[in-house]
Amino acid sequence: MKRIMPFIRLLARRDSILVVVIAAMIGVTVIYPLSIMVYGTFKSAPPGEPSPLSFDNYGRMFSADWFWVELGHTVWISIGGTLLGVFLGVSLAWIVTRTDTPWVGKLEIPLIVPFFLSPFIGALAWTGLASRDYGLINGWFDSLLGVRPFEVFGPWGIIWVMGIYYSPYAFLIVSGTLRNMDPTLEEAALSSGATKPQTMLRITLPLMAPGILASALLIFVAAAEQFGIPSVLGMNQRWFVLTTRIFYLLQEYPQDYSMGATVAMVMLFFTGGMVYLRNRIMKRREFVTVGGKSFRPHVIPLGKWRYFTLSYLLAYILLVVILPFGTFIAISFFKFWSIHPKMKYLTLENWEYILFEYPNTWIAVKNSLFLSVVGAAVAVLISAIIAWVVVRTKAFGKDTLDTIATLPVAVPGLILGVAYMWAWIRSPIPIYGTIWILMIAYVSRFIPYSLRSIESTLRQIDKTLEESANISGASWLQTFRSVSLPLLKPGLVAGFILLFVTFMRELSCSILLYSSGSEVMSVTMFDLWHDGMFPHLAAIGTMQLFMTAACLMIFSWAFKIRITEVVR
């Protein structure tokens, strides 16, 4: 008894109770469903029905040709998307931070817009530009040269769309590295006799390496777990990757839940391994390159070439934002879309149908808004509490808590959907098919992102600020509310906005978990796509774009934060 007492006293501390409660919550929302899914891979019957356990599913999967082909596809598009995304991101970052390209200041906002755009809509929009049958660009080539050189459906289109819509990650990470790099590191090389290109190659580039590597691994995982892009650009052509295969196994008759879970396991190992690798490499290669006093970083005068770099930036904005999204919005006003869209097909009928007749529109709008605003707020609140416990307290088991809470980073949204299906489709708790299961999935899947940003903000706030509140009599709750929370505000707001945008466009979790009444906008678009109602889905997508933009403006005004600060 005597030996147990200190342990009980430790547990009885409020922060320790908090650890237990949060850990239990994550246990129920992440670990339990994943375990049920793992269990399911050994079954031959659907969830909730008894069946003998065996390795049959694995045997069937590993001996199937489609599995190896589609695993290859997944690796192929992930590598392709990563190479393109990193190349675009790094080149943009370098141009923006290190050259005297004109208008760079003015282009700052347009360059981060792609970060907020939905890659799923991006894929849909690009079909309107580069589909061989009805792509606008093919139309231009057709009338000029009589050829239609592009086809967005298939692997190259998938790689293209992934590369351009994931390039902002590389752009933001690498330009951050470049901005924070102590300029004297480069000056030291210059004054020891190195030329600018030599300095670039031997000092700047190696110092950028951790940032480049970090963004490459990030994009690689994101590309591998992407569902929206390969579903639009591959599934109808029966060009599958693992995510679309899982979806197909679970949705097409006859559904094979066990095989779905088994392929999901492979995905889980794949992304888990990559995330583990990323953490290992990042831990080893993190350089502190932030110096004391800083002069502005060295800008390379490009001479005439600066007009080339300017055109590069403008071309990027044109191809990633203006052309596809302009086309997408335009499509919503056409009865038919073709390589030569005709004025006589201009119509408001799609909008009439979507706004007044289609039954799911307003349900989806309501659900999307609710999930994004409330879900993001809940996730940020929980993240803030976890971050505070982890960074500031000596609570029992806080490091374990940190690890568990970060775990979902390695769980693709679609896989979490599969796990939730397995865990709750036949559960006595009537949660499956409601909007709450989406809420839980969103929050637990994306807590790691807000957690990381809030933790790093919190670490930068000097502990003595809180200690002086303590010493003047404030309880831990009062301290959190009156000192920590206000100081954390920028981090919290940034986390909230990022999650809001992510939830607004979420597709891969929702597509498996929605049912009648809990549709969200992306799901509605997905349905309309498969019913061949492109102009109608373009109307809903346009609504989604403008709703997101309007909300961003409202948040930015209400919380007094610039959108460019959000992504820093």
Place this chain on the structure above:
Amino acid sequence: MPDVRIEKLIKRFGNVTAIADVDIHIPDGEIVTLLGPSGCGKTTTLRCLAGFENADEGQIWIGDQLIFDSKQNINLSPQKRDMGMVFQSYAVWPHMSVFENIAFPLRIRKAPRKEIDEKVIRAMKMVGIEELKDRLPSEISGGQQQRVAFARAIVYEPAVLLLDEPLSNLDAKLREQMRFEILELQRKIGITTVYVTHDQEEAMVLSDEVLVMDFGKVIQRGDPEAIYFDPSNEFVADFIGKINFLPGTVKQVEEGASVVGIEEGGFRSEIHSTRTNYPQGQKVLASVRPENIHIHTSKPDQESNTWPAKLIRKNFLGGMFDMVVGVEGKELRARTPFKVEAKSGSEVFIHIPPKDVLLIHIN
């Protein structure tokens, strides 16, 4: 080793003039300090010298080579200036070992492998870090990084060495030690050196010549003793060491002696000085360093420059007494290493030897 000449240098940032028409000459093999408060233009001057900032006007010469001239559009890039620089942040490259950091300038110069090894080892020995050869910068202390930066700056035997507040990130004890080491090294190599600092003690210890800067101008130049004992104006006197100012007017000038009439608060008196650098009628500050105010418990023999005073405060700093004495309402700072018997609050006499009364003109 060549000398360095900066002529009529002007640098503006927007409408702020960072350097206002500065002339500096650093003789061959000497170490010259640019000293001044932050924002005085000293670092900008150094960066113009290094080539990281382009001055708007002026010329810079190394020996008989013109490396910068605004009029002829001559502007040698930093890597061609043959200078070594130690940065305040050390700027030791985090992705290279200590050895690689120091070898970098030689590799750039395509030195043969054997020569690189030899020179790097020699430089490491010189700064006392040969045992750190294979460490990464993250694995060594700030003081050691500082030594790496130093070795890297001298390993290729540049013509000029630039030091930008290299000691300001070190703790006090190490800082004091490094001053002597830097001086010793500089003497050993005999390299022409420009040293930027805001720390007057550092400047005193290290320099052949000190240039005190303020608002982008060189206010006074001279060897450390001249700067301390003969400050040319109020700013320098006040910035270097501690000083008491007694504003007044020169009443009488004769062979080897001036008499200044002081009028401040209740303190109306005459003070004698051996300086005769100002004519009768000139408004001046009679300036006295705290260590030159002598405290006596009984009336001293000297008649002139002696006043009854009150010992307002006495603090023992360890090795010296720091005091405030009041003379007719005027408070003066006094210092002495000798034991002061008088207690705080007691009546004393102060005496200031006329040779220690400096005269500085009031603008």
